[in-house]
Amino acid sequence: MLAAKRVIITGAGRGLGRAYAIAAAAAGASVVVGDIDTDAAEQTVAAIRASGGNGVAVTGSVADWAVARALTERCVQEFGGVDGVVANAAIMSTADPWDEAEDDLRAIAEVNILGVQFTARHAMRAMVESGRGGSVVTVVSGARDGIAGMSAYGASKGAVAAMTANWALAGHAHGIRVNAISPLGLTRMSQADHRSDRPPMPDPSRVAPVVTALLSDASAPLTGAVLRFDGTMLGRYDSSLHTFATSPAGWRGEDLAAALVLEAER
Numbered sequence: 610m611l612a613a614k615r616v617i618i619t620g621a622g623r624g625l626g627r628a629y630a631i632a633a634a635a636a637g638a639s640v641v642v643g644d645i646d647t648d649a650a651e652q653t654v655a656a657i658r659a660s661g662g663n664g665v666a667v668t669g670s671v672a673d674w675a676v677a678r679a680l681t682e683r684c685v686q687e688f689g690g691v692d693g694v695v696a697n698a699a700i701m702s703t704a705d706p707w708d709e710a711e712d713d714l715r716a717i718a719e720v721n722i723l724g725v726q727f728t729a730r731h732a733m734r735a736m737v738e739s740g741r742g743g744s745v746v747t748v749v750s751g752a753r754d755g756i757a758g759m760s761a762y763g764a765s766k767g768a769v770a771a772m773t774a775n776w777a778l779a780g781h782a783h784g785i786r787v788n789a790i791s792p793l794g795l796t797r798m799s800q801a802d803h804r805s806d807r808p809p810m811p812d813p814s815r816v817a818p819v820v821t822a823l824l825s826d827a828s829a830p831l832t833g834a835v836l837r838f839d840g841t842m843l844g845r846y847d848s849s850l851h852t853f854a855t856s857p858a859g860w861r862g863e864d865l866a867a868a869l870v871l872e873a874e875r
């Protein structure tokens with residue numbers, strides 16, 4: 610499905626990113642495996658090569674502009690261009706909003722927001738310059754709609770959803786399509802989620818085919834979508850506005866409050 614494609618996948622040393630990288634390579638892509646953990650990145654590359662695939666590692670933090678640029682530079686040097694990027698690397702920490710630590714808030718913003726922007730910025734630049742376009746896959750989470758204790762992480766994923774929508778609009782004229790995936794997978798990160806109502810977590814290899822599909826020209830018409838995939842169910846989030854009251858004559862505060870109470874009780 611990805612023969613001759615050159616793709617960058619960040620956070621590919623373990624977890625979902627590793628599964629995406631192995632699946633993309635098995636589908637024929639040449640893969641730049643990005644991770645802050647050198648050993649983990651090298652192990653993913655070794656697994657790709659052991660199966661006859663093509664992969665190289667680039668290590669360092671995506672929150673570092675030079676590292677993010679190096680991901681694209683290496684993909685161009687080794688493989689001749691960039692056809693796809695999966696900005697998957699992220700971190701998570703949990704706290705009540707009033708107990709957040711400054712360092713944690715900064716780290717989540719740096720890695721999960723700036724790291725995604727840096728990674729995709731350089732890759733999209735190469736796609737524009739090549740005139741060939743490409744596929745950008747971002748990664749969000751159900752936490753953007755509210756999971757107790759995950760406000761900083763959820764906020765970062767809300768930012769990624771906003772980037773996805775905007776990049777899809779900007780990229781359209783250049784043949785760049787941009788979609789987000791909200792995955793579920795049994796990984797180091799999801800094992801740190803101790804909610805009693807945590808949904809069952811599939812093996813990451815069950816989730817990886819959705820990323821292969823999004824990187825492939827076979828899904829070319831789709832852009833600007835935020836998808837949910839848990840290995841079984843495929844869904845799409847919609848962000849439509851639900852209007853619940855209208856008053857052409859204008860509103861008084863008391864009437865708005867009454868309308869808000871009615872909406873709350875619906």
Ligand SMILES: NC(=O)c1ccc[n+]([C@@H]2O[C@H](COP(=O)([O-])OP(=O)(O)OC[C@H]3O[C@@H](n4cnc5c(N)ncnc54)[C@H](O)[C@@H]3O)[C@@H](O)[C@H]2O)c1
Pocket residue numbers: 619620621622623624625626643644645646649669670671672697698699700720724748749750751791792793794795796797798799810
């Ligand atoms: N696991 C789930 O159920 C789940 C659910 C929703 C969203 N996600 C998202 O999926 C993605 C992958 O999550 P995962 O569960 O595989 O996590 P994970 O912690 O198992 O793996 C993340 C990988 O990213 C790397 N990484 C961390 N910080 C980095 C940095 N600054 N630069 C480069 N690499 C870095 C880590 O070394 C690790 O190899 C994340 O974006 C996460 O928010 C996961």
